[in-house]
Amino acid sequence: MALIKSALARAFERFEAIFIYAFGQRNNPFVLLGALGWYFYWIVAATGVYLYIFFDTGITDAYASVEYITNDQWYAAGVMRSLHRYASDALVVVVVLHMFREFAFDRLRGRRFFAWLTGIPLLAFIYLCGISGYWLVWDQLAQYIALATTEWLDALPLFGEPIANNFLNSKTLGGRFFTLMVFIHIFGPLFMLLLMWVHIQRHSEARVNPPRPLAAGTLAMLLVLSLVYPAVSQGPANLDVVPTELGLDWFYLAGYPLLEIVPGGQLWLYLIAAFTILAVLPWAPPADRVPAAIVNLDNCNGCSRCFDDCPFGAISMVARTDGQAYDVEPVVNVNQCTSCGICTGSCPTSTPFRRAGPLQPGIELPHMTIAALRDELVANGTANGREIHVVVFACDTSDSDALAADGATVIKLPCVGMLPPSFVDFALARHYADGIMITGCAEGDCQHRLGNEWTNERIARRRDPHLRQRVDDRRLSLTWLPSGATQRRRRALADFRDALAELDDE
Amino acid sequence: MNRVVQAILYGLFAVCVGYFSIAPTYRYADPHVAVIKLSLSHAAQRVKECVKLTPQQINERAVKGEPLNDCERERRPVSVELEIDGATALRLTALPSGLWGDGPASVYERLNIAAGPHTITARLRDSADEDGWDYEHTENVNLIPGRYFTITFRAETGGFAFR
Numbered sequence: 001m002a003l004i005k006s007a008l009a010r011a012f013e014r015f016e017a018i019f020i021y022a023f024g025q026r027n028n029p030f031v032l033l034g035a036l037g038w039y040f041y042w043i044v045a046a047t048g049v050y051l052y053i054f055f056d057t058g059i060t061d062a063y064a065s066v067e068y069i070t071n072d073q074w075y076a077a078g079v080m081r082s083l084h085r086y087a088s089d090a091l092v093v094v095v096v097l098h099m100f101r102e103f104a105f106d107r108l109r110g111r112r113f114f115a116w117l118t119g120i121p122l123l124a125f126i127y128l129c130g131i132s133g134y135w136l137v138w139d140q141l142a143q144y145i146a147l148a149t150t151e152w153l154d155a156l157p158l159f160g161e162p163i164a165n166n167f168l169n170s171k172t173l174g175g176r177f178f179t180l181m182v183f184i185h186i187f188g189p190l191f192m193l194l195l196m197w198v199h200i201q202r203h204s205e206a207r208v209n210p211p212r213p214l215a216a217g218t219l220a221m222l223l224v225l226s227l228v229y230p231a232v233s234q235g236p237a238n239l240d241v242v243p244t245e246l247g248l249d250w251f252y253l254a255g256y257p258l259l260e261i262v263p264g265g266q267l268w269l270y271l272i273a274a275f276t277i278l279a280v281l282p283w284a285p286p287a288d289r290v291p292a293a294i295v296n297l298d299n300c301n302g303c304s305r306c307f308d309d310c311p312f313g314a315i316s317m318v319a320r321t322d323g324q325a326y327d328v329e330p331v332v333n334v335n336q337c338t339s340c341g342i343c344t345g346s347c348p349t350s351t352p353f354r355r356a357g358p359l360q361p362g363i364e365l366p367h368m369t370i371a372a373l374r375d376e377l378v379a380n381g382t383a384n385g386r387e388i389h390v391v392v393f394a395c396d397t398s399d400s401d402a403l404a405a406d407g408a409t410v411i412k413l414p415c416v417g418m419l420p421p422s423f424v425d426f427a428l429a430r431h432y433a434d435g436i437m438i439t440g441c442a443e444g445d446c447q448h449r450l451g452n453e454w455t456n457e458r459i460a461r462r463r464d465p466h467l468r469q470r471v472d473d474r475r476l477s478l479t480w481l482p483s484g485a486t487q488r489r490r491r492a493l494a495d496f497r498d499a500l501a502e503l504d505d506e
Numbered sequence: 507m508n509r510v511v512q513a514i515l516y517g518l519f520a521v522c523v524g525y526f527s528i529a530p531t532y533r534y535a536d537p538h539v540a541v542i543k544l545s546l547s548h549a550a551q552r553v554k555e556c557v558k559l560t561p562q563q564i565n566e567r568a569v570k571g572e573p574l575n576d577c578e579r580e581r582r583p584v585s586v587e588l589e590i591d592g593a594t595a596l597r598l599t600a601l602p603s604g605l606w607g608d609g610p611a612s613v614y615e616r617l618n619i620a621a622g623p624h625t626i627t628a629r630l631r632d633s634a635d636e637d638g639w640d641y642e643h644t645e646n647v648n649l650i651p652g653r654y655f656t657i658t659f660r661a662e663t664g665g666f667a668f669r
Contacts, residue, residue: 022511089523144534154614160603161547162614168545169656169669221516229524242652244537247528257532 001284008104013482020442025480027214031445033098035207038196039215040091043222045189047084051077052186055136059178062138063236070232082226085249088130090222092251095126103281105447105483110287111312111338118199120278125195129188130252135181141246143167143237146177148259155264170239202336204313205450291366292337295330299349300362302326305464306343309417311449312336315343315363330363340448341365341418345455348465350420352377368414377423380409381432388500390493391433393419395440397447399486403493408437416440417451421458421467428475435500439479439489452480474503535618540649542588542617542626546659549610550582550602550632579608582632586613587639588657589627595619621651628657628666641665 016030023029029036054077056065069077099119102108108116131149135142150164166177200206209215234247248256258267292314293306307315307330314336317328330343343363344350350361352374359371377391390408394400395416404410413419416438427433438455446452457463459478467476477496481488535541556577559567564574581602588596596615603609625646629639641659643666649655656669 018511019515022508022515085527086520086523089527090519093519093523151614151616160609160612162545162612164614165545165547168543168658169654171669217512217516221520225520225524231527240654242535242537242539242541242654244533244535244652246532246534248532249528250526251523260534 005104005106008100010484012101012104013484016482023214025443025445027211028442028444029094029210029214030097030101031442032207032210032214033094033101034200035210036094036214036218037091037098038208039210039218040087040094041189041193041196043087043219044084044091045193047080047087048189050080051084057179057182059138059173059175062136062178063233066137066139066233070230074230078230079223079226082229082231083222084133085231086222086225088133089249089251090218091126092130095123099123107447108282110282110290111314111336112202113282114202114336115199116282117279118195118201120275122192122195122199124275125188125192127252129185129192130249132181132185132188134249134252135178136185137233138178138237139233139235140237140243141234141248143239144243144246145253145256146237148256150177152259152264152267155268167239173239202312202314203449204311290339292334292339293332293341293343293363294366295332295363296360297322297324297329297362299360300326300329300347302328302330303348304328304330305346305348306330306363309342309346309450309454311340311342311417311446311451312338314338332363338448339365339367340415340451341368341413342415342448342451342454344370345418345420345458346465347420350465351422352420352426353422365414365418368418370420373411373413373423374426376411377427377432380411381427381430388434388497388504389432390435390437390497390500391427392437392439392493393423394438395447395451397441397483398439398481398489399484400439400489402486402490403437403439406490406493408493409433415446415448415451417446417448417454419455421465424459424476425468425471428471434504435475435477435496437477437479437493437496439477439481439492441480442482443480445482447483475500535652537652538621539618540621540651540653540655542619542649542655542657544586544588544596544613544615544617544628544657546584546586546630546657547610547612548584548630548632548659548661550584551634552577553580553582554578579606581608581611582634584611584613585631587627587629588615588617589629590619591625619649621649621653623648626657626668628659628668630659630665632661643668 012030016028019030020028051069054065054069056062069081102116131145134145146167147164150167154162154164165172166174200208302317302320304317307317314333315330316333318331320326320329344361344365347361347363350370352359359374361370364370381391392400392403392408392410393416394410394412396412396414400410400412419438424436427436440452441447443452454463456478458465459467459476461467477492479489479492556575559576567574583599583601585599587594595617598613600611600613602611623646625644627642627644630641631639633640645668647655647668658667659665660667
């Protein structure tokens with residue numbers, strides 16, 4: 001499984017390189033697939049509301065109303081119909097890519113299973129809503145979908161009488177099933193919205209809107225497509241005539257031709273098997289059980305910075321229980337904590353300068369303490385006799401071993417967001433390093449969601465805890481690259497060394 | 507950012523979405539064939555016939571509030587056969603629905619067949635008679651290419667109906 005993920009991750013990184021070149025890292029659509037999914041959902045919802053004004057929900061007049069929408073009012077409702085279709089198709093593309101990408105970068109295991117699991121019914125709902133939408137046009141494609149779907153449903157031992165009988169011929173055609181589809185197509189997306197909200201419940205500061213340039217570009221693309229290649233119907237449905245050639249929407253209907261080859265019951269089993277496999281992936285294999293962050297109330301004044309910075313909403317602030325003169329204290333939900341350590345990096349008491357008593361911040365990881373981090377820095381700093389000594393703080397997912405081979409001292413963290421800015425000050429002020437390089441995941445694509453973003457802001461002195469003003473920024477390098485970008489990381493280190501050398505020459 | 511490459515990527519995505527939203531064309535059926543749809547839902551005879559009660563038994567039961575008939579619920583399966591131009595095209599047996607096997611048995615089948623004149627015979631058995639058929643209907647039909655031909659069944663109206 002690890003090999004599959006690794007190969008897929010490398011494939012994504014290579015493919016994304018061109019998108020990063022075109023859009024820049026922060027607007028790279030691949031790191032915004034979830035946000036784009038939300039965006040397409042809203043386009044589909046808004047256009048759907050407009051179309052509903054002109055759509056006749058009766059089976060006898062539905063086709064004519066869609067024809068009116070498409071032809072008579074092509075400039076408004078027609079464009080809306082095309083946008084409705086193409087945004088729905090784009091939604092499938094981004095959601096499937098989102099799923100593969102989260103799998104490839106292993107963002108589904110351990111305590112992160114929740115978003116993955118809640119995403120599975122969402123996927124089913126997208127298809128349910130999409131397919132029911134095609135049904136409503138009541139053209140030849142809708143007729144085919146109606147017959148194929150009901151025949152497939154009849155393979156389940158649920159219905160006393162075959163529901164495909166509703167579409168036996170033009171004499172038996174009734175509006176019951178059509179009304180049901182209208183209902184599903186309206187209330188399905190509403191329920192989907194609820195599921196989308198649940199999907200991001202364990203993500204604080206979830207990105208549900210793409211950046212404006214990307215949003216504008218995407219909308220413009222869909223508009224141009226809608227004007228150049230408008231969505232049209234495929235002739236009125238006639239239950240006495242066999243539809244022969246059909247223009248399928250392969251994003252939604254790719255599985256339908258299988259119904260002519262594979263027995264319906266067997267296909268249900270395949271579908272259930274596929275969903276079961278998806279559902280067990282977060283435990284294939286189970287993630288190592290890493291201890292959650294622990295709170296040390298003696299050193300906590302309830303400042304809430306850990307609560308603000310936790311990317312997974314694992315910290316809540318509750319009324320103080322230890323009698324100290326503060327209002328609140330943090331409580332860690334061990335079932336949501338991914339042990340990224342970002343809370344430690346946010347804690348103002350995580351300062352290596354402290355001398356009084358043992359170095360124990362208000363919140364930290366029990367298996368990777370701040371005291372141990374200081375000891376590692378001090379040990380490597382004092383033992384170093386090299387001309388230009390660079391200490392690299394790297395996240396676990398960055399391929400940073402090569403930097404150690406290049407002579408740097410590499411200190412690995414679960415996430416660079418765990419590094420309190422005071423460590424940079426400490427290392428430089430005490431001459432444990434000539435320069436500090438902080439390197440982690442590409443911007444906007446942090447393995448722990450917000451680690452590099454918070455680090456950027458803390459170092460830029462825009463977010464607490466700030467890096468002290470006295471630190472010479474020229475002795476600090478922030479390098480955000482995809483995990484496999486080894487050579488670029490090495491080049492960044494070499495360039496930083498050169499810059500430090502010039503600085504020393506001044 | 508490179509706006510030219512951006513435009514190319516947007517364009518490629520749009521082409522991909524636009525194309526696969528309706529193409530390549532899927533050929534669902536051969537336009538030269540006709541499609542027969544056989545659909546029926548029929549409650550077969552009961553496995554055991556109802557015991558005829560005497561007027562005295564009926565009165566006694568009425569007093570006690572018991573059912574006024576003495577029938578077992580379970581029904582027989584329904585066997586169906588479709589013969590086209592003398593050859594058996596379909597033969598199947600459908601079990602009664604319901605947890606107690608007391609509901610109607612349903613059959614829904616779709617068959618592709620060359621268009622043109624054919625002699626079609628539909629048969630159905632819903633009784634214990636293993637040798638014969640309880641319902642049978644034969645008709646010479648001219649199947650039109652690209653059209654559905656439906657065969658339905660309603661015992662109340664005499665059996666099979668071809669359309």
